[in-house]
Amino acid sequence: MAKDKTIYTCNACGGTSPKWLGKCPHCGEWNTLEETIAEPAGSGKNRFQALAKSSPVSTLADIEAADVERTPTGLDELDRVLGGGIVEGGVVLIGGDPGIGKSTLLLQAVDALSRQMKVLYVTGEESGAQVALRSRRLSLDGKQVRVQAEIQLERILATLETEQPAFCVIDSIQTLYSDQLSSAPGSVAQVRECAAHLTRTAKASGCTMVLVGHVTKEGALAGPRVLEHIVDTVLYFEGDTHSSFRLVRAIKNRFGAVNEIGVFAMTDKGLKGVTNPSAIFLSTHSEPVPGSCVLVTLEGTRPLLVEIQALVDSGGPSPRRLSVGLERDRLAMLLAVLHRHAGVACSDQDVFVNAVGGVRISEPAADLAVLLAIQSSLRGKALPRGFIAFGEVGLAGEVRPAPRGQERLKEAGKLGFSVAIVPKANAPKKPIEGLIIHAVERVEQAIELLRGL
Structure with missing residues (x-):
C-alpha cells in the first residue's frame, strides 16, 4: 500500500505547512502544527457528492426514531x-x-x-x-x-x-x-x-x-x-x-x-x-464527632449520602484553605459568606475540608453541609446523631433549593437519619416518617438552629 502524503496543520488557525515548524507561519502561534494526512486533489468534491446521495433531506417529524436496543x-x-x-x-x-x-x-x-x-x-x-x-x-x-x-x-x-x-x-x-x-x-x-x-x-x-x-x-x-x-x-x-x-x-x-x-x-x-454505595462514604464513628456533617448529594439518578469533614485550627499569619473532593475557590467564597452574614470569622484559622471516600462533589447543594461542618469544628461541638443537610448558599446569604429534594430526604429517611436542615423550598408537603425537618431561608438561620440542637 502506497503511503499517503502528510502535511502539518495548525490547530489554532487551520493553516498548513509541508514540514513541521516550531512557529506557525500563518498566525505566529508556537507548537501548534500537527501532522495530518493530505487529501488527494478532487477527493473533497467526490466525498461531498457521496454524502449528499446517502443523506437526503427529510422533515424532522417524519423521521422514524425508536429507543436504541441495549x-x-x-x-x-x-x-x-x-x-x-x-x-x-x-x-x-x-x-x-x-x-x-x-x-x-x-x-x-x-x-x-x-x-x-x-x-x-x-x-x-x-x-x-x-x-x-x-x-x-x-x-x-x-x-x-x-x-x-x-x-x-x-x-x-x-x-x-x-x-x-x-x-x-x-x-x-x-x-x-x-x-x-x-x-x-x-x-x-x-x-x-x-x-x-x-x-x-x-x-x-x-x-x-x-x-x-x-x-x-x-x-x-x-x-x-x-x-x-x-x-x-x-x-x-x-x-x-x-x-x-x-x-x-x-x-x-x-x-x-x-x-x-x-x-x-x-x-x-x-x-x-x-x-449500597452510601455506606462507603460515611465514617464509622461510634459517637458523633465535631466537624462532621452528612450531605445528601445526587450523582445522576442516584441519591448518595456523603460525609463532609472539616477541621478548623489556628493558622497564624497565612492561614491555609485546603479542600479534597470539593472546589477550593468555592470554599473561600463560603467562608466569606459565613463571616459576613453569620458573624463567624475564620480569617486567622486554617480550614481543611474533605469528602470521605474519595468522591468528588461538584454540585452547589453541598454548600450548607460544608458551612455546618466548619461551624461544628470551630465550636468543637458535634452535630446530633443522624443529622443531614443540603442546600446551595448564595453570596447574599440566602439558602437556595437543591434539585430533587424529596428524593434526597426519602433516601436519608430510609437509612435511619432523623434530623435535617434543608432550604425552605425543599421542605416536603407531607412529613417523612422518622425525619424531623428544619427549613431555613438564610445561612444565619441555619447557624442559629445548629446552636440550639
Whole structure:
C-alpha cells in the first residue's frame, strides 16, 4: 500500500505547512502544527457528492426514531453508567489513572459478553500471556474470548473485518499507530487518526467499540479533545489506588444520562458492584464527632449520602484553605459568606475540608453541609446523631433549593437519619416518617438552629 502524503496543520488557525515548524507561519502561534494526512486533489468534491446521495433531506417529524436496543454487560454498575448496557455501533472511551482497574473491568465485561456474542480483546500494552494470567487470577472462563496483541492500526482493522466481533476492546488507543503517519504512537496525530478509523469501522459494522485512554497528571484524557468529541460515551475512573473502592463516572453519553456513577469494590476476584454505595462514604464513628456533617448529594439518578469533614485550627499569619473532593475557590467564597452574614470569622484559622471516600462533589447543594461542618469544628461541638443537610448558599446569604429534594430526604429517611436542615423550598408537603425537618431561608438561620440542637 502506497503511503499517503502528510502535511502539518495548525490547530489554532487551520493553516498548513509541508514540514513541521516550531512557529506557525500563518498566525505566529508556537507548537501548534500537527501532522495530518493530505487529501488527494478532487477527493473533497467526490466525498461531498457521496454524502449528499446517502443523506437526503427529510422533515424532522417524519423521521422514524425508536429507543436504541441495549445489551447488558453482566456488570450491573457498569450497565448503570452506560445507561442500561452497550449499544450496537456505539463507541465508548474510558480513562483513568494507571493501575486503577480499567483493564480488569473490561476483561470481566468481555468475558461476560462472550456468552452471548462474539468478542475481541485487542491489547497493545500487554502480551497475550499477560492477559491470560490476569484472566486466570480473576477466575474467568475465557473460552470464547478472542485476544490479539497488536499495535498497528491496519492489522487491527483487518482482524476486525475477518473476525466480525460484536464487541471489541482496544487497550489502549495511545499505543496504536498507523503506517500512513510518520509520527510516534501516542502523538496527537496518531491518536486522532486511529480513533477516527476505529469509530468509522464501528459505525459501519455495528460493532460496539471500547477505547481505553491514558490520562495526564491533571487527570484529563491525554491527546486532543477531539478524542472525546468523536466518541459516543466518555467514562472516567475515579478513586484512590490505595483504596479498595472505585467510581466510574459518565461525563458524556449520547444514549443515556450524564454524571451517572457506578461504584465498585476491588477484590481478589476483580471489581464487584457495590449495592449500597452510601455506606462507603460515611465514617464509622461510634459517637458523633465535631466537624462532621452528612450531605445528601445526587450523582445522576442516584441519591448518595456523603460525609463532609472539616477541621478548623489556628493558622497564624497565612492561614491555609485546603479542600479534597470539593472546589477550593468555592470554599473561600463560603467562608466569606459565613463571616459576613453569620458573624463567624475564620480569617486567622486554617480550614481543611474533605469528602470521605474519595468522591468528588461538584454540585452547589453541598454548600450548607460544608458551612455546618466548619461551624461544628470551630465550636468543637458535634452535630446530633443522624443529622443531614443540603442546600446551595448564595453570596447574599440566602439558602437556595437543591434539585430533587424529596428524593434526597426519602433516601436519608430510609437509612435511619432523623434530623435535617434543608432550604425552605425543599421542605416536603407531607412529613417523612422518622425525619424531623428544619427549613431555613438564610445561612444565619441555619447557624442559629445548629446552636440550639
